[in-house]
Amino acid sequence: MSQAPSDAPDPTARAAERAPLDPPPLIVDGVEINRWDREVLLEARRGGVSALHATCAVWEDARETLRALAAWRRRFAEHADLITPVRGADDIQRAHDEGRTGVLLGFQNTSPFEDDIELVATFRQLDVLCAQLTYNVQNLVGGSCFEPTDSGLTRFGEAVVAEMNRVGMLIDCSHVGEWTTRDAIEASRDPIAVTHANPRWFCDSPRNKTGETLKALAMRGGVVGCTLYPLFIGGPQVSRATYCRMIADLVDEIGVDHVAIGTDLTRGHPDEDLAWLRDGRWRRPDPEQRLSWPTWPAWFASAEDFPNLAEGLLDTGLHEAEARQILGENWLRLLGQVVGP
Template structure:
C-alpha cells in the first residue's frame, strides 16, 4: 500500500459547486475529510438554506459522505471509505450582530468559521483592507464563544493584525486552512512570519494552498510547491503544516464575481472576474496522489507526508471540536 493510500487525507478547504460527481473526485483522490464552504457573504437565513441543501445532499449520498461534527469522524470516514464533510463559513456574516448565533449554527452542524473574508466586518479586518482595525470588541466575544462551543477559527482571509490578535485572544489553537507564506508568493492573502509563528507556537496548523492566485499561477511547478511545503516543515515543524486546496469545481464565472464582490460592490460586465487557470499537475482533488509523490520527492519522510496530508488537521480538529467548554458562557 502506498503512502497516499495509507494516509488520512484532509483538505483544509474547498468551495466547489457540490454534486455527486464532484464528491466522487474527492474519493478518487483518496480524501477522507474536507472543510466545505456554506457561507461567504450570506446572512443567517440564507446560510440556513445552504445547510439544508447539504443535509439533502448527504441524505441522497449516504454511501459516499456524511456530515461530520468531531475530529473522531475523520478516522471513521477513512475506515468506511467515505468522506467526512465539515460545514464551514468563509465569513462570519451568518452570525450577524448576535453572538448567540455561534451556538445556533454549531447546533446546526457548523464546525469551522473564518472570521473575515477580505473585507472589514463586525469582528475585524480583512486581508485586502488598507487599514486593519484589529479584533473588535464583538470579535473578542465571538472568539470566546467559538472556543466554548468547539468551532474552529480560520484566519485565511483575515488581516495580519486581526490574525495576530485572534491567535492571542483564543484559548485554543486556530487554523489558517488555505494560505501560503508571503515569501512564496506576494499577495495579501498569504501570511508573513509574524502571523505564522505565533499560530504554530499555540498549536495551530496552516494549510498550504494550491489556488493559483496564492500559489503563483498555472506555471507553478510541483517541485516548487513541494519545496515550499518542505521549507515550511523545516521552519515550523512537521506537526503544524497541512494542505488546503481551495478547489472551485463546477462553478461558472458568475460565481467568482460573487466571491470577489458580494453585494458590497457593483461590477461592470466588461470588468467581471474569471477563474484562474490551475497548474496541470493539480487541477482538482483527484490529483492529491500526485502531490503526495511531489512531497516525497522533496525529501519529506513518509510520516511527515502523512502528517501534512491530514494527520495535523485531524489532530487540530479533535483538539478544538472534541474538547468543548459546554456550560461556560462568555
C-alpha cells in the first residue's frame, strides 16, 4: 500500500468524527461517474464511503472500455492507501474494516458487449460486476427511458440477461425504459438493481421510475438506489428533510430491504464532458446550446456529505438499523446474492 501524502489529514478519522451513527455505518454508493482524480477519492474517504460503484462505460465500445478498465488498474496501484478493488461482497466489508473505499467497476450501458454475447463473460472476468442494460438511447438490448417508444427487452437482451445471471453480473435498469425494466425484472433469475433513480411520484421525470415498477423490482428482491442528481430530485433547493421523507415513504411502500442510495455524483467533470456523457456520438451537439452541470443541493455537494445524509435519515424518524440498511447494507446483501462473496 502506498502512503498518503504527509500533508493530508487522515480522512477516515474525520468521517468517524462526523458520523451520526456509532460505529460508523457501512456506506455503499450505488453509482458515481466522477473524473477519478485523487481529490475525488479523498472526498469518498472523508464521507466514510466503504464502497462505490464506479461507471467505466456510458457509450464506449469494447475496445474503448478495455482502456477505461486499464486506467482503473493504474488507479488501484497508485491510490492503494485510499481504494481497493471489489470482486465480491466480502471485499466491501474488508474495505470498510480497513478504512479504505472499495471500488466496484460497472457500466451504464451494454455498449461494451457490442453485439457479442461472449463479451459478457469476458468483462465479468475483468471484474466488471454490474451493467445497466441501456443508457440514454435504444440499444441492441432494449429501450431507454428517453426514447419515445420502448422496444422492451429484445431477443439479444434476453440472451444478455440470462448470460449476466449465469456469470454473476448485477443488472441495472436506471436509465432503462419502463417496459424494458419490467421485462428485465421478469426475465432475470436474480434480483436486479436500479442503482440511481427516484420514484416518479417524488419527481416527475422519465429518468425516475413509476411506483408500480419499483414495487415489481422489490417483489423480486431488487434494490433501488435513490439518486441525488439535481434534475431527478426536483432541483438543488429540495431540502434534506424533503428528500429523506421521500426515502421514508418509499420504505413504507416497498420495504426497507429494497431502498438504498445511488448518488450519481459527477465530481471533477468540466462542462465540456457533458455533451459526451449525455449524447455520445448519436447526434451532433447543438451549437446554440451551452451545456453546464446542474448545481447540487448544499447539504449534499459531494461524497463528503454522506454523514449529513445519514443524519437526515435519522431525523426523518427512520431507525438506526433502517438507516444502516439504506446507507449500504442493502447493496451489500444484493451484491452477495448476485455477484458472490
